[in-house]
Amino acid sequence: MNYREALDTLKRHGYKYTGKRESMVQLFNRKDRYLTAKEVLEEMQKEYPGLSVDTVYRNLSLFEELGIVEGTEWEGERRYRFHCGGDHHHHHLICTECGRTKQLNLCPMNAILGEPEGFEITGHKFEIYGTCSHCQEQTEAKGGS
Incomplete structure (x- = not known):
């Protein structure tokens, strides 16, 4: 997954390009690693100071459902990264x-x-x-x- 594919996926499924969603996609594209919801919130609050944790979790859940990000758990916390894509099993x-x-x-x-x-x-x-x-x-x- 990359920035353009992620935005195209949102559009294809009928979701709006909001500034927050686009910023979140940019963040995953830029970081290229697993991020916790807290890390996503802290990074995004630089641009959106009033951003709530609920908004972050809602969008992470949507992104995971659409295959934009993939999640895993370690050390008792859910973490997310851009879906690595491809059809091969790995x-x-x-x-x-x-x-x-x-x-x-x-x-x-x-x-x-x-x-x-x-x-x-x-x-x-x-x-x-x-x-x-x-x-x-x-x-x-x-x-x-």
């Missing part, structure tokens, strides 16, 4: 420091489970959490382990 490596992701173009489910007898799998999610090389370098530069 999973993600997710940096818990910066929220950036890297596609994992193989499916560990095949190795773990194969095709179980008497059960049709209709979906699954597999995410690996850790620290990306950029964040590791920053930690080492600061004298961390």
Whole structure:
């Protein structure tokens, strides 16, 4: 997903281009990582000081429903990023420091489970959490382990 595709998706489904929605799309395009609703709110309140958390959650929910963003949960909090698009099945490596992701173009489910007898799998999610090389370098530069 990118900025133009996101706005086209809103339009195609009959939703207005509001300044707030467009700003939220710009934010996800610019950040290119998972963001919490709180981070979205804080960033957007710079331009829209009276923006409510309800408006942010409503639009995040709409964006997720339309496939503009995808959500995940970690550390007890829902986080969102631009939907990575594409029709091929894949999973993600997710940096818990910066929220950036890297596609994992193989499916560990095949190795773990194969095709179980008497059960049709209709979906699954597999995410690996850790620290990306950029964040590791920053930690080492600061004298961390």
